[in-house]
Each structure stands twice: as structure tokens, then as C-alpha cells.
Amino acid sequence: MFAVAPAMANDVSWPSRPIKLVVGFPPGGAADVVARSVGEQLSRELGQPVVIDNRAGAATTIASTFVARSEPDGYTLYIGSMNLHGLDKILYPSISYDGNRDFTPISRWVASPMIVVVGKDSPFKSLGDLAAAAKVKPDDINYASAGNGTTTHQAPVYFQQATGIKLFHVPYKGGSPAITAMLTGDTQVSFATPPTVLPHIKAGTLKALAVTSSERSPLFPEIPSAVESGVKGYDYRFWYGLYGPAKLPEAIVNKLFAASTKALADPKVKASLERQGMEVLPSSSVSEFRSLIAKDGPKTAEFGKLIGSLE
Structure with missing residues (x-):
């Protein structure tokens, strides 16, 4: 060097x-x-x-x-x-x-941890609901990430490994464009970093299903952990x-x-x-x-x- x-x-x-x-x-x-x-x-x-x-x-x-x-x-x-x-x-x-x-x-x-979010009108009420639906129709549910290899890509890949399901990956160039796609309905799910989604969760435009950790976060304790949502063995931070x-x-x-x-x-x-x-x-x-x-x-x-x- x-x-x-x-x-x-x-x-x-x-x-x-x-x-x-x-x-x-x-x-x-x-x-x-x-x-x-x-x-x-x-x-x-x-x-x-x-x-x-x-x-x-x-x-x-x-x-x-x-x-x-x-x-x-x-x-x-x-x-x-x-x-x-x-x-x-x-x-x-x-x-x-x-x-x-x-x-x-x-x-x-x-x-x-990441926060798993869906649209406000999504039928999914928990991370377990999401996994169950994806098992019935592999690759039918898509998720937005901030790009290949980012944390927003890693978290759902580990989720798929833990649950034995397959989701369809839609990468964007950054967290903000990925969440914009969620808000417009172009994508169905995102495993997002907290700063990009907390304002939308509070505004009611996105719905939080769970955090990606095995325990609730002290910073947003109202959001269930992955384990509480029916997904054991999943802990990503x-x-x-x-x-x-x-x-x-x-x-x-x-x-x-x-x-x-x-x-x-x-x-x-x-x-x-x-x-x-x-x-x-x-x-x-x-x-x-x-x-x-x-x-x-x-x-x-x-x-x-x-x-x-x-x-």
C-alpha cells in the first residue's frame, strides 16, 4: 500500500x-x-x-x-x-x-436487528404467516433489498434457510429506493434497517411483522421477535x-x-x-x-x- x-x-x-x-x-x-x-x-x-x-x-x-x-x-x-x-x-x-x-x-x-415490514394492507400478520404462504408458493412472494450482499439481502436469505422457503429477490440501489418500492406496492416484503422504515411504521404506511433477532429490541419493544413470530433458530443482527x-x-x-x-x-x-x-x-x-x-x-x-x- x-x-x-x-x-x-x-x-x-x-x-x-x-x-x-x-x-x-x-x-x-x-x-x-x-x-x-x-x-x-x-x-x-x-x-x-x-x-x-x-x-x-x-x-x-x-x-x-x-x-x-x-x-x-x-x-x-x-x-x-x-x-x-x-x-x-x-x-x-x-x-x-x-x-x-x-x-x-x-x-x-x-x-x-432488521425489521421485517409489509404493506399496510398486506394479509400477513406475522413472520410465521409469511413463511407459511411462501411454503405453499415458492418464489411467489418478492422482497426488496438495498442491493446484492447488503444486510437487507443477508437477513432474508438466512430467513429462507431457517424456514426452508424460497422468496424472490428484487435488489435496489439503496435502502430508500427499496422502501419506496414497498410503499408503491411494487414489492411485498422487506427486511429493512430501522432508520429506513420506522417513520413509515409510525405513520401506518408500513406494517412491522417482527425483528430479525431472537429477542425483542429494547428500542422498539412493541415489535415481536422472530421466535415469538413462530420462526425458531433465526437471529440476525x-x-x-x-x-x-x-x-x-x-x-x-x-x-x-x-x-x-x-x-x-x-x-x-x-x-x-x-x-x-x-x-x-x-x-x-x-x-x-x-x-x-x-x-x-x-x-x-x-x-x-x-x-x-x-x-
Whole structure:
């Protein structure tokens, strides 16, 4: 990758100009909501603007490639997920980056289950109803996702594995377009990130069937768990974290870790994220985040194998 001058590693003047925070989705999706909610407070902690740079497409690999090729100077950062560390290379074998080699993990920021939603007039009243109908007519029920390989694609694939059913996948370029398709009736179901659907659930334009976790979420306890909805052995959650390019100097990593921890502890930031259905779960250390990646990353590679058998 890039050589790092010894002076940079101890550069206490960083940051001296605006910082770019790259998001692999269009505005309005969960990653974008997290980036904007935390980024504003992060800019206060660091004393420089944090500018959100949306680079959507190809299941975030366009954004990931851009960050991996950026200089490790602390001015290009990334909101990433566990897909970086397994699934990306399976879905897109030609990508030039390696998730474990070409990025510097800094801290997990948030985590959450997905919410399974249907249209307000849908006949399905529970996740069990959905599974039962899909068993009778495989591939007859379609679901909207934010794109191939995204969390909104992974959650329903694991659901199909757990229930032995087949749904028809309709990928979109981001969470917001996927939910628009739900609202217009073009698609029937979505396993969506909370920020994209909670306003519609509250407005009554979409109906929540369940969360994708085995237990109810403390942030929206009125929505049943997957187990309560008649689907045993199904437990899917996702997280987003802060990354930089490989070889990011340790001094900058430590400064970013401390600043993001403070930003996430801010009551207004925490309340804003929780209103959007995102649980604030910052890593206790950089090494803890790396351990989480080592545990969760390989699981996304397993997902790549499931695609071939279920879709």
C-alpha cells in the first residue's frame, strides 16, 4: 500500500483540514443516517468539518475500493460493516482490495436487528404467516433489498434457510429506493434497517411483522421477535463501524477512537440514533473491534455459499 512517513505517525497537528467520511449507500439509508448523526458531533470533537461522501453501488464495493486506495492520512474515513471481511470478495471476485489487509479498523459504532415490514394492507400478520404462504408458493412472494450482499439481502436469505422457503429477490440501489418500492406496492416484503422504515411504521404506511433477532429490541419493544413470530433458530443482527485505509498512523487511530467514543456518548447523538432504531454500542478498544471483526467477518463468507443454494 502506501509508505507512511515517520513524522506523520506522530503528527499532533492532525486534523488541519476537513475530513471525508465515505458511505457506500445513497442518502437516507441506515449507514448514511449513522454517518450524519455521529459525523456532526465528531467534527466538534476534532475541530474540523466531517463531510459525508455518498458513493453508492455494487454492494458498497465502489466506496470500499475508493477508501482502500486513499492515502492513510486520516482525511478519508469509512462507515463499514462485516461484509468487508468475507462477503465482498465472494460476490465480486475482481475487487482489488482485501478487507483484512487494506483497511484500519477503529471502532464499532452501532448495532441493530432488521425489521421485517409489509404493506399496510398486506394479509400477513406475522413472520410465521409469511413463511407459511411462501411454503405453499415458492418464489411467489418478492422482497426488496438495498442491493446484492447488503444486510437487507443477508437477513432474508438466512430467513429462507431457517424456514426452508424460497422468496424472490428484487435488489435496489439503496435502502430508500427499496422502501419506496414497498410503499408503491411494487414489492411485498422487506427486511429493512430501522432508520429506513420506522417513520413509515409510525405513520401506518408500513406494517412491522417482527425483528430479525431472537429477542425483542429494547428500542422498539412493541415489535415481536422472530421466535415469538413462530420462526425458531433465526437471529440476525448487523453493525456499522469506523474504518480508515490500511497503515493509518496509530496516533490518528487513537485520536479518532477517542473522538468517536465521545461523540457517541453525547446524549443528543445517542438519542438521535436510538430514535432511528440504532443501538449505540461503541467498542471498548480498537483491539476489541478487531476481535469482533475476526469473529463476524468469516460468517459473511458463509452467506456467499447460501446465495447459490437459495437463489
